[in-house]
Amino acid sequence: MTATPDKDAFLAAVRESATAATLVRITLGKYRGSGDAQKIVATPVTLKGAPQLKFVTSHARKDTTQNYTIGDAVQHLSSLVGADYLSATLFTLSEDVTLQFTKKKATTLTRGKPTFSAVPEAAHNRAKNYIVDATKPYLQALGVTQADGTVKPSMYPKFKQICHFVEIVDQLIRESDVKSAPRVSVTDIGSGKGYLTFALYDHLTSALGKDARVNGIEVRADMVALCQDIAKRAKFNSLTFEQALAENSSSVASDVIIALHACDTATDDAIYRGIKSEAALIVVAPCCQHELAPQLASATAALSGITKFGLFKQRQADLVTDAARCLLLEASGYRVKVIEFVSTEHTAKNILIAAIRSNTDHKAAARAQFAMLKTEMGFTTQRLATLLEI
Numbered sequence: 247m248t249a250t251p252d253k254d255a256f257l258a259a260v261r262e263s264a265t266a267a268t269l270v271r272i273t274l275g276k277y278r279g280s281g282d283a284q285k286i287v288a289t290p291v292t293l294k295g296a297p298q299l300k301f302v303t304s305h306a307r308k309d310t311t312q313n314y315t316i317g318d319a320v321q322h323l324s325s326l327v328g329a330d331y332l333s334a335t336l337f338t339l340s341e342d343v344t345l346q347f348t349k350k351k352a353t354t355l356t357r358g359k360p361t362f363s364a365v366p367e368a369a370h371n372r373a374k375n376y377i378v379d380a381t382k383p384y385l386q387a388l389g390v391t392q393a394d395g396t397v398k399p400s401m402y403p404k405f406k407q408i409c410h411f412v413e414i415v416d417q418l419i420r421e422s423d424v425k426s427a428p429r430v431s432v433t434d435i436g437s438g439k440g441y442l443t444f445a446l447y448d449h450l451t452s453a454l455g456k457d458a459r460v461n462g463i464e465v466r467a468d469m470v471a472l473c474q475d476i477a478k479r480a481k482f483n484s485l486t487f488e489q490a491l492a493e494n495s496s497s498v499a500s501d502v503i504i505a506l507h508a509c510d511t512a513t514d515d516a517i518y519r520g521i522k523s524e525a526a527l528i529v530v531a532p533c534c535q536h537e538l539a540p541q542l543a544s545a546t547a548a549l550s551g552i553t554k555f556g557l558f559k560q561r562q563a564d565l566v567t568d569a570a571r572c573l574l575l576e577a578s579g580y581r582v583k584v585i586e587f588v589s590t591e592h593t594a595k596n597i598l599i600a601a602i603r604s605n606t607d608h609k610a611a612a613r614a615q616f617a618m619l620k621t622e623m624g625f626t627t628q629r630l631a632t633l634l635e636i
């Protein structure tokens with residue numbers, strides 16, 4: 247550890263600004279250590295009501311995160327600056343302070359006008375302790391955040407949806423066999439613009455430290471090209487996107503299958519792929535359930551009071567379709583949870599079906615319930631049942 251008056255002054259400025267809540271960020275560069283670390287960015291967070299500094303270290307293939315109390319953060323910085331990192335800049339609301347070391351460990355300390363005039367919104371985001379770090383560059387590339395790492399006001403609902411999704415999957419992983427697996431393969435069917443695909447990849451690799459391979463399958467070539475480009479720029483090397491129809495995709499079996507708002511029976515194709523892969527976790531948010539509505543027209547007389555109203559008939563078709571999917575998952579050896587995904591304020595398509603592979607003894611009962619549902623509701627064809635030959 248190299249102590250110099252310049253370094254002491256730099257660390258004192260860190261301590262003072264962190265204590266006064268005027269610290270915006272610290273960046274460490276010119277890495278000269280022996281590992282594959284690149285830059286470090288430290289930003290303020292509030293954890294359990296106490297101010298801390300969150301250090302995010304960029305590595306070639308992933309980012310790692312550590313939180314420190316202010317005292318520990320100053321000590322940690324002291325051990326890094328002048329050793330592994332030859333350059334450090336502190337951004338506060340009153341000044342920018344840069345400490346440079348030459349290879350021979352001579353130091354210069356420069357103080358300049360502040361770059362930031364306010365603690366960015368992103369710091370407040372982190373203070374709320376969102377599971378997704380809004381300062382990650384991929385979120386800017388996807389148009390969710392701005393150059394300073396703050397969430398665009400118009401994208402707050404999307405950002406909150408991304409956070410909620412990651413929280414849900416994080417919890418489901420803890421309940422499944424994926425929890426203890428160092429490697430995990432994920433297929434996201436109908437990945438669209440990839441908001442959730444990117445956030446999940448980042449969470450699996452950065453926060454959970456897994457060797458994750460995530461593949462998005464999407465029929466739209468423009469979306470695939472966009473996502474491939476952003477993944478490359480973010481150095482998310484094991485995040486890939488394939489242009490294909492869910493039912494035709496060549497991608498291999500996966501531990502986790504995701505399909506969020508994949509249209510109509512693409513959800514059934516996704517579930518089927520999961521069951522056939524013996525995936526540990528299948529997570530789908532169905533939408534546009536068109537297959538059953540015409541069949542419910544001939545439903546039992548008792549249901550005609552519902553199905554004669556167009557909107558209720560569609561709602562009934564949505565409900566019956568999703569219940570059928572849940573029962574078929576149970577019949578295939580999964581424990582099923584139905585969760586409200588996003589607030590109805592944002593979309594009516596707010597049901598998330600989560601299936602965790604487990605040693606259940608209710609397969610036969612679920613199969614019988616599915617048969618009963620089919621008879622009582624009057625439908626004859628349901629894609630997942632057809633695929634499963636049930």
Ligand SMILES: C[S@@+](CC[C@H](N)C(=O)[O-])C[C@H]1O[C@@H](n2cnc3c(N)ncnc32)[C@H](O)[C@@H]1O
Binds near residue numbers: 435463465469506509
């Ligand atoms: C409503 S978007 C959802 C995107 C993303 N999953 C999300 O939740 O943000 C549905 C996406 O699924 C794609 N899609 C629909 N049917 C598909 C199929 N059979 N195979 C592959 N992609 C499909 C659409 O092109 C669209 O991008």
